[in-house]
Amino acid sequence: MIYINENFLKLQNSYLFTTVAKKVSEFQKNNPNKEVIKLGIGDVTRPIVPAVIEAMHKATDELSKAETFRGYGPEQGYDFLKQAIIDNDFKDLGIELDEIFVSDGAKSDCGNIVDIFCKNNTVAITDPVYPVYIDTNVMSGRSGDYNENNGMYENIVYMPTKKENDFVPELPKQKVDIIYLCLPNNPTGTVLNKKELKKFVDYAKENKAIILFDAAYEAFITEKDIPHSIYEIEGAKDVAIEFRSFSKTAGFTGVRCAYTVVPKTVFGYTKTGEKVLLNKLWNRRMTTKFNGVSYVVQRAAEATYTPDGRKQIMENIKYYQENAKIIKDGLNEAGFEVFGGVNSPYIWLKTPNNMKSWDFFDKLLNEAGVVGTPGVGFGNCGEGYFRLTAFSTKENTIKAVSRIVKLFK
Secondary structure (H helix, E strand, O other), rough: OOOOOOHHHHOOOOOOOHHHHHHHHHHHOOOOOOOOOOOOOOOOOOOHHHHHHHHHHHHHHHOOOOOOOOOOOOOOOOOHHHHHHHHHHHHHHHHOOEEEEEOOHHHHHHHHHHOOOOOOOOEEEEOOOOOHHHHHHHHHOOOEEEEEEEEEEEOEEEEOHHHHOOOOOOOHHHHHHHEEEEEEOOOOOOOHHHHHHHHHHHHHHHHOOOEEEOOOHHOOOOOOOOOOOHHHHHHHHHEEEEEEEEEHHHHOOOOOOHHHHHHHHEEEEEOOOOEHHHHHHHHHHHHHHHHOOHHHHHHHHOOOOOOOHHHHHHHHHHHHHHHHHHHHHHHHHOOOEEEEEEOOOOEEEEOHHHOOOHHHHHHHHHHEEEEEHHHHHHHHHOOOEEEEEOOOHHHHHHHHHHHHHHOOO
16 A cells, blocks of 8 residues: 655645636636736746856857767756855855855755754744745644644744734744744845844854745845845854745746755754764755756856846846835835835735735736735735735836726725
């Protein structure tokens, strides 16, 4: 008899964005003549910049010649890309490190990282939260059972992140082993300053915990005193693993490339108290379960750091930042309570008249032809909120805001 991993049965409904896609597909099938503007899933719309495309073409040509052909590459990534990452993403911040692992996506790494941790570790997440963090821990057996009454998993420690605490999560009141932080935050678009983030680093050091820090949106930070990397915080290299992505910065959502930093100063422990390098465990996991990102894609990622590449990519980021301002300003003027959108491509709005998140989703879709993401899909504290993204075209962004304002005027 083939037994299944019954932890999968504890997952609630389908993956959030799959549910959104099904609803939109059904609406479009029933209303083929109605235009739908999608500001829901965080997928980019600007094309990959010329400097990167040129590098991809060149790398492709190399593979067509025997003398420059390449087969399997190093599972951890080619040195040329890892060095470019170190020189451009960290040295300017005064951070010295060399422990880079190139992968096919931050989502993959955030999910796969749980492979190296014991099932009995206690996990703390912010609420609302990017679903991958909690779902992968459910699959791995750390969550315990789901409580239908309160909408929580019994073994997960939730850190409410709400307007009432200025979207600054409180430190866990009990001892935890793994803390997930996403900054700038998905979905709320809010941030922590260095002083606030230092509290989490100090907590991790005191409790021998690990911080899993998702910095996928750091390129959108505009304000000072907002850290672009957790390693800007003293002591973080002893307690934190950082995830970054080329998806939202360089438009690689379909190309797939990201990287994870696992410092050689971060340790886990055996049941007998023996210290073990997490870098060593992650390296073993990568070499066993992953064959590396393609040479063409890694050359493309390297080109994002060239002078032309950086300039062109910053133009795209500014384009999305302007979209975020259009959404934020438009909704503010219409009387909505709006958060995020300053250091992030995400706008987090309070639904009017205490409307439920999914009810607001249905109203926007059916009456305005605009798609967003219900806040409750990110956790209990997201109920009554809604996420919009700045990744559409400027034309559609302006049109979508106009439709929302008109609907709720």
